[in-house]
Amino acid sequence: MSVPHRYTVAALYEFRPVADPAALRNGLHEFTRNLGLCGTLLVAPEGINGTVAGSREAITALHSQLLALGFTAMEYKESHSPHAPFKRLKVRLKREIVTLGVPVExxxxxxxxxxxxxxxxxxxxxxxxxxxxxxxxxxxxxxxxxxxxxxxxxxxxxxxxxxxxxxxxxxxxxxxxxxxxxxxxxxxxxxxxxxxxxxxxxxxxxxxxxxxxxxxxxxxxxECFVFDGRVTVGHGLTPGAGEMCHSCGWPLDQKDLASPLFERGVSCAHCADTTTPAQKAAFRDRQRQYDGGLL
Missing domain, CATH: 3.40.250.10 (Rhodanese-like domain)
Structure with a gap:
C-alpha cells in the first residue's frame, strides 16, 4: 500500500534587492508562525532562498504572501513527501542567500x-x-x-x-x-x-x-541529493532509495549500507576512521534517543 503524500515541499529562490532584510525576515517569521511549516527560509540583501514543507494550504499561503511582497519572478517548484522532511521551521537573516564568498552580480x-x-x-x-x-x-x-x-x-x-x-x-x-x-x-x-x-x-x-x-x-x-529527510529524489521527484549517514552527511547506496563499517546513526565507510570511540558512543546514544522517539 502506498503512503499518501501528506507534505507539499516547495523549493524557491529569487535574486532581488531587499532594502530592509531584517524587516522582511521578521515579517516572514510572524506570518509563518502558525502555519505548521517546517524547513528553512533565508533572507539577505540579495533576495530570498528556501525549501519548506507543510500542508497544501500552508504552502499556498506562503507562496501567495511572497508574491504579494514582490517576489514575482521566483524560481519555484513543488514536490511531495509522505513524512515531514524537516523537524522545524527556521527563518534566518544571512549575508548571502547562497554563499560563494566573492562578489558577483x-x-x-x-x-x-x-x-x-x-x-x-x-x-x-x-x-x-x-x-x-x-x-x-x-x-x-x-x-x-x-x-x-x-x-x-x-x-x-x-x-x-x-x-x-x-x-x-x-x-x-x-x-x-x-x-x-x-x-x-x-x-x-x-x-x-x-x-x-x-x-x-x-x-x-x-x-x-x-x-x-x-x-x-x-x-x-x-538520484538527486536533497537537503531534507527524503535524502534523494528520482525522476518525477519521487522519493529515492538514498539514506544518509548522520555522522558525516554522505548519501549511502546499497553497497555502503552493506559495508561492515556502516552503523546507522554512527558511522559509514566514508567516516568510520575519522571519529573517536567517544564520538561514536555519543552518536549511538543519539541514535537510541531518536529510535525511542525522544528526538
Missing part, C-alpha cells in the same frame, strides 16, 4: 538559461564542458553523464577550483548545473566576470529536469 551577468530539452541538446556535444557545481557528497548520489566533478566540500571552494581548472578555457562553451538553479546563478556570473562568454546553466536545476524529462530521454544518472 547574478541579476546583471548570469549565464544563459537552458530548458531541460535545450540542456540535453547542448550537453550531448562532447566539446561542451559540463560542470557539476555541487559538493562532492551530493555528486555521490548522482550526476549528469560526462559531468566534471570539482570535488569540493563547500560552494566557497568553487572560485578557487575555477581559477585552477578552467583558466585558459575562456573560449570553450561551459554548461553548469546544481540542485535547484541558485548556485549556478552565481557560478555562471563568476565565469562571465572572468571573461567567459558562452556560459549556460540549467534553469530550475536538476529538480526541474527530473520533473519534466522522462527517464527514457534523460541524461541524468543516479
Amino acid at each position: 547574478p541579476l546583471r551577468q548570469a549565464g544563459t538559461y537552458l530548458s531541460p530539452a535545450e540542456w540535453n541538446a547542448l550537453t550531448a556535444d562532447p566539446d561542451v564542458i559540463v560542470v557539476d557545481t555541487r559538493n562532492r557528497y551530493e555528486v555521490q548520489a548522482g550526476t549528469f553523464e560526462g559531468a566534471v566533478d570539482p570535488g569540493i566540500d563547500s560552494f566557497r571552494e568553487f572560485p578557487a577550483w575555477v581559477e585552477q581548472h578552467l583558466s585558459g578555457q575562456e573560449g570553450k562553451r561551459i554548461a553548469m548545473f546544481c540542485t535547484g538553479g541558485i548556485r549556478c546563478e552565481k557560478s555562471t556570473s563568476l565565469l562571465r566576470e572572468k571573461g567567459f562568454q558562452d556560459v549556460y546553466h540549467l534553469q530550475g536545476g536538476i529538480l526541474r529536469y527530473l520533473e519534466e524529462v522522462p527517464a527514457a530521454q534523460s541524461r541524468w544518472q543516479g
